Amino acid sequence: MLDGAKITVLIFVVVITVSIPLGFIVTLLGKTPYKPVTWLINIYITVMRGTPLILQIFFVYFVVPHIPPYITFDRINAALVAFILNYAAYFAEIFRGGLLAIDKGQSEAAKVLGLNKLQTYIHIIIPQMIRVSLPSLSNEAITLVKDTSLVYVIGVAEISYVAKTAVSKHVSIMPFVMAGILYLLLILILTVVLRLIEKKFRYTSKSL
Amino acid sequence: MSIIQVSHLKKSFGNLQVLKDVSFNVEKGDVIAILGSSGSGKSTLLRCLIDLEKIDDGTIAIDGEKFVENGKYMPASVVKNATLKMGMVFQHFNLFPHMSVIKNLEKPVKLVKKDININLREKSMALLAKVGLADKAEVYPDSLSGGQKQRVAIVRALMMNPEIMLFDEPTSSLDPEITKEVLYTMKQLAEEKMTMLIVTHEIGFAKEVAAKILFMSDGEILESGTPDEIFNNPKNERTKLFLNNSY
Numbered sequence: 001m002l003d004g005a006k007i008t009v010l011i012f013v014v015v016i017t018v019s020i021p022l023g024f025i026v027t028l029l030g031k032t033p034y035k036p037v038t039w040l041i042n043i044y045i046t047v048m049r050g051t052p053l054i055l056q057i058f059f060v061y062f063v064v065p066h067i068p069p070y071i072t073f074d075r076i077n078a079a080l081v082a083f084i085l086n087y088a089a090y091f092a093e094i095f096r097g098g099l100l101a102i103d104k105g106q107s108e109a110a111k112v113l114g115l116n117k118l119q120t121y122i123h124i125i126i127p128q129m130i131r132v133s134l135p136s137l138s139n140e141a142i143t144l145v146k147d148t149s150l151v152y153v154i155g156v157a158e159i160s161y162v163a164k165t166a167v168s169k170h171v172s173i174m175p176f177v178m179a180g181i182l183y184l185l186l187i188l189i190l191t192v193v194l195r196l197i198e199k200k201f202r203y204t205s206k207s208l
Numbered sequence: 209m210s211i212i213q214v215s216h217l218k219k220s221f222g223n224l225q226v227l228k229d230v231s232f233n234v235e236k237g238d239v240i241a242i243l244g245s246s247g248s249g250k251s252t253l254l255r256c257l258i259d260l261e262k263i264d265d266g267t268i269a270i271d272g273e274k275f276v277e278n279g280k281y282m283p284a285s286v287v288k289n290a291t292l293k294m295g296m297v298f299q300h301f302n303l304f305p306h307m308s309v310i311k312n313l314e315k316p317v318k319l320v321k322k323d324i325n326i327n328l329r330e331k332s333m334a335l336l337a338k339v340g341l342a343d344k345a346e347v348y349p350d351s352l353s354g355g356q357k358q359r360v361a362i363v364r365a366l367m368m369n370p371e372i373m374l375f376d377e378p379t380s381s382l383d384p385e386i387t388k389e390v391l392y393t394m395k396q397l398a399e400e401k402m403t404m405l406i407v408t409h410e411i412g413f414a415k416e417v418a419a420k421i422l423f424m425s426d427g428e429i430l431e432s433g434t435p436d437e438i439f440n441n442p443k444n445e446r447t448k449l450f451l452n453n454s455y
């Protein structure tokens with residue numbers, strides 16, 4: 001069961017660390033003035049949000065190897081690719097909303113002070129975007145922990161998969177209970193971490 | 209030589225011509241109040257001066273340096289060099305909410321000025337003290353009143369050592385009581401001979417502090433002159449009408 005938990009955590013960590021930056025890049029690409037690029041981005045986001053994740057996992061694992069350029073993934077990599085593509089789309093939408101929430105006056109103030117576009121993004125826009133997006137990001141992160149159980153459909157031995165195998169083998173429902181407790185624990189830890197991060201980004205005066 | 213020279217400036221948004229052939233000069237150290245009814249193009253004029261809007265035609269020179277000539281913009285570095293001689297204060301302050309007051313003041317300087325050979329902290333604290341906010345250095349903007357925010361915004365602009373300050377209705381979102389604090393700070397600046405262009409509805413303040421009034425109507429400078437000329441002897445009917453309604 002603990003090996004299963006390791007896989008669950010591994011999937012979570014890899015997906016979060018890759019799909020958040022990727023999602024942000026998707027957001028930026030969606031804002032370029034080049035129409036073909038924004039169309040592609042829109043199609044990508046629509047497909048990712050409009051089809052079930054489980055189908056996307058199947059697609060990457062079973063279909064992608066049969067279409068050019070014939071890339072084959074082992075189970076875990078297929079799962080990771082599907083999750084990353086899926087979550088990046090959701091994160092991209094969250095960031096897009098976050099950017100829209102930032103007043104235009106912020107970049108204007110930065111401009112008249114002489115900051116260039118890159119400095120404005122790095123020092124003014126992104127920190128505020130993260131703050132605005134954090135509650136939604138947290139929700140997605142917690143959903144992700146539970147979503148990882150979907151990868152059992154292609155036989156990746158994460159918590160749920162291990163639990164189900166153990167249930168059949170020992171004819172006891174205890175493994176399911178333990179699996180539930182493990183998920184709860186993981187989410188509890190994650191919640192604490194997210195709280196700390198949110199606190200760090202809450203910019204109200206600490207003293208006075 | 210005038211520190212600001214604007215000639216035949218034209219600016220449209222789509223089909224709407226917002227500035228129609230605007231020309232004027234500003235002398236160094238002068239305080240200019242820009243009055244006019246809503247939608248007459250006052251904000252747009254300031255925004256064009258500091259390159260927040262691109263003009264369609266005309267010439268703007270700051271401190272003798274043309275950054276746009278007959279509607280054609282110079283290379284970005286020239287534009288930036290010219291516009292950096294100006295600081296701007298907005299109606300809604302636009303402080304950076306994720307930075308403390310002191311960081312709002314110092315971060316832009318650190319990012320923009322390559323060689324900071326002065327003691328930055330000394331400078332920021334001295335300016336804060338001057339506007340009566342030395343004790344607010346470490347707080348975040350959300351715990352400041354509107355008047356305090358606007359004074360911080362003024363200091364933030366001053367940190368870049370501008371030669372000219374542009375104000376777009378700096379007190380319009382403030383309570384009358386609090387308006388005084390901000391006007392006081394602006395008056396101090398005027399006494400130090402800062403060149404200032406102020407879009408304002410504070411007629412009393414304009415009368416008292418401004419060397420010259422520009423009265424705008426419908427995208428044009430309808431009338432310009434000393435406060436005495438404008439207020440006591442307006443030549444144009446529309447100026448009269450506006451002033452009568454403003455009292």
Ligand SMILES: Nc1ncnc2c1ncn2[C@@H]1O[C@H](COP(=O)(O)OP(=O)(O)OP(=O)(O)O)[C@@H](O)[C@H]1O
Binds near residue numbers: 245
């Ligand atoms: N970005 C824009 N796009 C389209 N129209 C604009 C834009 N900015 C301003 N306008 C229009 O230009 C005209 C002049 O606007 P401007 O903000 O310069 O007026 P103002 O004199 O500052 O008015 P107020 O006293 O209400 O601030 C208005 O009709 C306004 O609707």
Ligand SMILES: [Mg+2]
Binds near residue numbers: 250251377
């Ligand atoms: Mg205006």
